[in-house]
Amino acid sequence: QSTWGGIYFCSRRMPNAQVIAERVLQHDSGQKVIENVCGPTTHLRVDWKTLPPAVDPALCGKMNSDRGRRKQQQIESFAIILQLLRDLSQSTQHLRVVDFGCGSGNFSLALAALFPTWSFTLIDRNKTACELAQSRSQQASLSNVTTFVGNIEDYSGTFDLAISMHACGYASDFVQIQCIRNNAAYVMCPCCVGKLKHQPTPATEPSSPFTVSHPRSKWLKSTEITREEFLCLAAQADHTSGSHTQTVPNLAKTVIEFDRSCSAAETGFTTLITRLFPVSCSTKHDVLIGVPSGTTTVDWNAFILRLQEVSEANSRNTNANIEEELSKSIEKIEIESQVKSKPEYHHIIPPSPSRQCQFYVKRRKRLCVAAASDGSTFCSKHQPEALEQERVRSMQPRDPEHSRPARISSSQKRMKNPLSIKQQVQAEIPDWSVVFREVKRPVHIDVGCARGKMLQQMAVRTESSSNHIFNHLGIEIRPELVREANDFAKSHGITNAHFIACNINVSLEALLTSLLVVNNVGCTHVSIQFPDPWARSKHIKRRIIQPELLAVLGRQLAPGSQVFVSSDVQDVVDDARAILDYGFRQFTADDHQSGKFWWTCEVSESGELLCNPLPFPSERETVCEGLWRKVHRCLFVKL
Numbered sequence: 001q002s003t004w005g006g007i008y009f010c011s012r013r014m015p016n017a018q019v020i021a022e023r024v025l026q027h028d029s030g031q032k033v034i035e036n037v038c039g040p041t042t043h044l045r046v047d048w049k050t051l052p053p054a055v056d057p058a059l060c061g062k063m064n065s066d067r068g069r070r071k072q073q074q075i076e077s078f079a080i081i082l083q084l085l086r087d088l089s090q091s092t093q094h095l096r097v098v099d100f101g102c103g104s105g106n107f108s109l110a111l112a113a114l115f116p117t118w119s120f121t122l123i124d125r126n127k128t129a130c131e132l133a134q135s136r137s138q139q140a141s142l143s144n145v146t147t148f149v150g151n152i153e154d155y156s157g158t159f160d161l162a163i164s165m166h167a168c169g170y171a172s173d174f175v176q177i178q179c180i181r182n183n184a185a186y187v188m189c190p191c192c193v194g195k196l197k198h199q200p201t202p203a204t205e206p207s208s209p210f211t212v213s214h215p216r217s218k219w220l221k222s223t224e225i226t227r228e229e230f231l232c233l234a235a236q237a238d239h240t241s242g243s244h245t246q247t248v249p250n251l252a253k254t255v256i257e258f259d260r261s262c263s264a265a266e267t268g269f270t271t272l273i274t275r276l277f278p279v280s281c282s283t284k285h286d287v288l289i290g291v292p293s294g295t296t297t298v299d300w301n302a303f304i305l306r307l308q309e310v311s312e313a314n315s316r317n318t319n320a321n322i323e324e325e326l327s328k329s330i331e332k333i334e335i336e337s338q339v340k341s342k343p344e345y346h347h348i349i350p351p352s353p354s355r356q357c358q359f360y361v362k363r364r365k366r367l368c369v370a371a372a373s374d375g376s377t378f379c380s381k382h383q384p385e386a387l388e389q390e391r392v393r394s395m396q397p398r399d400p401e402h403s404r405p406a407r408i409s410s411s412q413k414r415m416k417n418p419l420s421i422k423q424q425v426q427a428e429i430p431d432w433s434v435v436f437r438e439v440k441r442p443v444h445i446d447v448g449c450a451r452g453k454m455l456q457q458m459a460v461r462t463e464s465s466s467n468h469i470f471n472h473l474g475i476e477i478r479p480e481l482v483r484e485a486n487d488f489a490k491s492h493g494i495t496n497a498h499f500i501a502c503n504i505n506v507s508l509e510a511l512l513t514s515l516l517v518v519n520n521v522g523c524t525h526v527s528i529q530f531p532d533p534w535a536r537s538k539h540i541k542r543r544i545i546q547p548e549l550l551a552v553l554g555r556q557l558a559p560g561s562q563v564f565v566s567s568d569v570q571d572v573v574d575d576a577r578a579i580l581d582y583g584f585r586q587f588t589a590d591d592h593q594s595g596k597f598w599w600t601c602e603v604s605e606s607g608e609l610l611c612n613p614l615p616f617p618s619e620r621e622t623v624c625e626g627l628w629r630k631v632h633r634c635l636f637v638k639l
Helices: 017-025 065-086 108-114 127-139 170-182 193-197 218-222 227-237 248-265 300-341 384-395 453-463 479-491 504-519 537-542 547-556 570-579 589-594 619-627
Strands: 002-004 007-009 096-100 119-124 145-149 161-168 185-191 270-275 286-291 443-447 471-476 497-501 523-529 562-567 584-586 632-638
Touching: 017 227, 017 248, 065 108, 065 161, 065 185, 065 286, 065 300, 065 570, 096 108, 096 170, 108 119, 108 127, 108 145, 119 127, 127 145, 161 170, 170 185, 170 248, 170 286, 185 248, 193 227, 193 248, 218 248, 227 248, 248 270, 248 286, 270 300, 286 300, 443 453, 443 504, 453 471, 453 479, 453 497, 471 479, 471 504, 479 497, 504 523, 504 547, 547 570, 562 570, 570 632
Parallel strands: 096 119, 096 161, 119 145, 161 185, 443 471, 443 523, 471 497, 523 562
Antiparallel strands: 002 007, 185 286, 270 286, 562 632, 584 632
16 A cells, blocks of 8 residues: 555555456356346336326326336336236236335335235335325225335245335345245345445344345355455446446346346246336346245246246347338438439428428528427418518617617526525516506416517507407516516507516415406416426426415416416426316317317317417427427316
8 A cells, every 4th residue: 555645545456347247247147137028019008097196106106207107117017027927827816915115105006006906015114104105005995905114024924926126235135035935936126236235134143044145146156256346346236227238337237136046046946037118217127036946826937937938929029120120221221322312403492391391491592490380381480470570670770779689698597496585575566557558458477478579479469459458467587588578568669568577486466466456357368388397306396386376376367267388398297287187177179169268279189289379489489499399288277
């Protein structure tokens, strides 16, 4: 060792995980890794709408939609394996299943609902988690679920099958030991193997069956791997990726799981290793399957053979699909090479996809690259009406004070935290008789209006129309943009549009109450377009659409009022649907045909809006068209 500045450095090089893994895997372990058991051709898509909401991890698991969907995919992968077991024979119709490390039941409660003839025992050392799991099972009316509070090694009951999803460190080893002691099968997906460096059992109890030291199997010990090298592999295995690629962490994880499977095989178990489908649903996607030998009520050997048959059948189908896709790609490359060999004529309009804007840009000698608006062949910028407005505007003399839009700084582009202290100030209520020329009109509120370009266009249209005459109120949290929007409206003589800088979650009720006093109608239309997504799970509480906002709208809006939400983030719209599901109903095709509503558009059979019900797109929607980003929309009617 050498020292420098009082710090000790180790001159000995750390072991190379890749070299260790490749050296170990040269020795035949006898383990079988079978692919495609859980998919893609046999992939079970659970109809989650038919299951009780209390067992759906995406609804009751307190996780965002992306994580909730990945948890659903993990459950579906296990459900396929258990379904193959249940359909095996009459003896597998009533099994005793134990979930070691159940947590709050996000994983096993759904399986209990899918397999009602099996009995499930949920085990976790966290008492609060077990109580929550028991409460959720009662809400779902599951009579085949019981809970046990304690460690894995404390459970003394009998069972036929053990399941475990992401039992950390030594917990997966303890699940195997419990199954060996009870002569029961196991299906488990281990994780956090880096924690194997911590010994869980004191050395004073050498006779305990749960005294585990790694490596466990004779196969791995025969490779002359040292304890330090094993821990190096375990540390690398914690950095696996959600793919099939043979990276160093994935190789290290393979060695660790081979060691576990070999240790079970040395006790007479028949073992297999497969993967979750899709592998992107978890970075720890290795599934270990082990079945006991000897006399049992279940023919476990037939179960192993069935798994292998399904794997071979799916592999053949997958290879056929790959060959078909490969032939299509080769044909596409040949066509592209023939097209490139032909001379280019710039005066010929090139063919374009059906969703591309069909406006031909003469200066560029090509079609517009933006996506066409829903229900149109042109993008928002090249609509005939927008082109006419731009032509008229270009002929007018420019105002030097408003010739250039205000620059948005990088700090303004960042999402504003609505929960910060400075955003908790109540907005000053303006004199509505001064703000609006016709104060008795119903009001449309647009939340997050930015510079207010859409509201300004709608205000000009409503002034020239005899139907749907409204006053428009824009709410924006950034005061710089509000000043610009009000200056523009004032300079152009717009008297039915106004903009206020405030936090809508703080000031909405006061604004709606004051409007109701003035016009006796209040607000009848609310639009929330492209709110800040706040994608991280700990920031979801900062989103605009919260249950408190729903309570205000429920008290202030009259029956028949409409609320429109749109975003290019699916998770934001899904949360809005879940929150607005109480006190509101979704806009239907019958509503569209009735002609009673101002905001209306065609609705698909699944309930999705096929276009934007508003007459003009927002600034962000125009940007999404240029980037070909899909916009998700939902429209609600107050009950």
